[in-house]
Structure formats: C-alpha cells, structure tokens
Amino acid sequence: MPASFPTLSLDRPDDIVAHLHALGWLTATEEVVRMEKAGEGNMNLVVRAVTTRRSFILKQSRPWVEKYPSIEAPGDRMLVEVAFYQAVSDHPAVADRMPAIFAVDEGSRSAILEDLGTASDCTDLYATGRLDPQPLATWLSELHDVQVPDPLREGLRNREMRKLNHAHIFDLPMTGAHGMDLDEVTPGLQALADEFRVRAGLRDITSVLGNLYLSDGETLLHGDFYPGSWLRTGDGVKVIDPEFGFLGAREFDLGVFVAHLHMSGHSSDECSRALKAYTRPFDRELVDRFAGVEIMRRLIGVAQLPLVRTLAEKKELLSRAERLMRA
Ligand SMILES: Nc1ncnc2c1ncn2[C@@H]1O[C@H](COP(=O)(O)OP(=O)(O)OP(=O)(O)O)[C@@H](O)[C@H]1O
Ligand SMILES: [Mg+2]
Known part of the structure; x- marks a missing residue:
C-alpha cells in the first residue's frame, strides 16, 4: 500500500476523517459526528461513518485479515469488490439489491458505499431457520446473466482470493492440516472428522x-453467497461483500446457497423448491456436490458458523454432506 495512504483504524478516528477529506469524500460543510464498526466481519476494515448530512460505509482491504492480523490475505481484494459493483452497475435487477458504491480510491484500496442500515445479516438463520429464499434465488439468476465487460474480466478472475478460499473449502478441512481442535467446537467432533476424512473416495471427490x-469460467459469481452476505433491510434482503466474486461455474454459487439452507434446517424438498426460483439451466448434481463440500467445510474446517447443534445433529449433517458430495 502506498505510504501516503494510511492503514485506517477505528483506534485513530482522526486519520479516517483526514483520509475522507483528502479524497474529497466529505463536503466542505460536512462533519463526521460518529464512527463505529459497521457490523460483524473478519476480513476488512468496515466502518459506518455518521456525518451531519448522512451516513455511509467505508471499507478498506489490507494485505492481512482484519480480525487476525498475523494471517496474510490478498491486499487488492477491495479492487475486486469494486470491479464486481462496476460489472453489475448496468443491471438494476442485480445492483438494486446491493449497496450503491459512491466513491473508490484504488491507491488506498478503500471505497465508500451506501449504508443499508444497522439491521443484521442473516446468520441468525442457523437458529431461527426461516427465510424466503425466492428473492435470493432470483437475484442469483440475474447475476449469472451479467456479461462482464472486457476491461473488468481479468480482475474478476480473482485468482488470489480463489486460492485462499480453495485452501479453506476444499483442502484443509479434508486433510485437517488447519490444525484446529474440533473438540473445542463440539466435544466428539474431532473423532467424527477423522473418520469422515478417510471415507473411501471423499478426498478424490473434493x-x-x-x-x-480453480478453473476459469464465464459466469460472474458472487463467490460467498451465504447468510453473512445477506442483509435484512427495510427494502427486503440485500446482498453485500462480493470480494470473493469470480468468473466460474454457476453451480458453485448455487451449491453454497443451498448448503446454507440445509444447515439452517430446511428440508431437501425446501432446498429443491428454492432452486426452482433460479430460472436458468444448471447441473443439479454438481450443485449438490458443491453443497456437500460447503456443509462439510463449515463443520470440520476453520470457518465455523454460529451453528448450535449437538454432536448427533452434526453427525447427521455430515452424513447429508457425504450423500450430496456423492451425488
Ligand atoms: N453497505 C452496508 N450497509 C450496512 N451495513 C453494512 C454494509 N456493508 C457492511 N455492513 C455491515 O458490516 C459487516 C461486515 O461487512 P462485510 O461483510 O462487507 O465485511 P468483511 O470484512 O468482508 O466480512 P467477512 O469477514 O465476513 O468477509 C456486515 O455484516 C454488515 O453488518
Ligand atoms: Mg468479506
């Protein structure tokens, strides 16, 4: 990151205000009244700034994970997120369900976005289990139709973020090389994971x-289509955080989508109904296989969810993951 741009932090609010002024992101008469963490997130600095005129969200990516600064992460990911917003900007059916992007500063990997309000994301679904998936499935149909303009295509390959995600979705959960003691999550889970990892064929499938x-495709994907990326607003559910977006196989987004419906207690029939609202052709078996991997990695990988389940329930979910992986 160029030295002229600060690594922003809520510990140094004056620096954030200076940054906003330096970029002309505040009008001459506008004053910042308050700043706070916008919500729960791990990867980036995400700040809600309330001014005398409005509120907005400031997001900055840095070459590490915000919550765990010792862990490196691709520092340019804010530019991918911006490219995604640019790619969908001419598609109201997609863009209207996302925050507007007001201004971008590539040098500091920061941007300001529309504040969708303080309502929570949808990660309470794992406890409450109720969601109308139809608007989200419709949104995915529209997203997957977007033709990405040539100048944005290379950036939206997003290879570095895919590499990171590949390790956490397809590799480390199956090898256990992340080194996490799963008994600290749920006593007995470690043994379940050990036994799952050596079941015939599952490593190959994964x-x-x-x-x-990791293969390049032609369809623009959100890349992280799960309840943490869905915000409840007064204007319906909205989608945020496309930093893992890439050009790939549509079945990946669909698989992650239905995996989280499964994990929030929806039956297989309900998942099938949700997929009916996705009106483009797709390979159902491939969706199921990706869904199975997503369930597996959320149970025995590092990126755990607020999923309060007994060991028996997790065992049942892992069995469902296996059936889906073998679809
Ligand atoms: N445009 C927005 N309007 C309102 N709230 C927002 C907006 N963008 C982000 N937030 C809040 O900030 C939280 C973190 O945002 P976001 O998911 O973009 O950050 P992140 O660091 O990429 O998170 P993660 O580690 O989950 O990838 C969201 O869950 C939400 O509560
Ligand atoms: Mg994110």
Missing part, C-alpha cells in the same frame, strides 16, 4: 470439485 473451482 479434489475434483476444488479443481473445478
């Missing part, structure tokens, strides 16, 4: 799907 995830 590895084939992982290679598909």
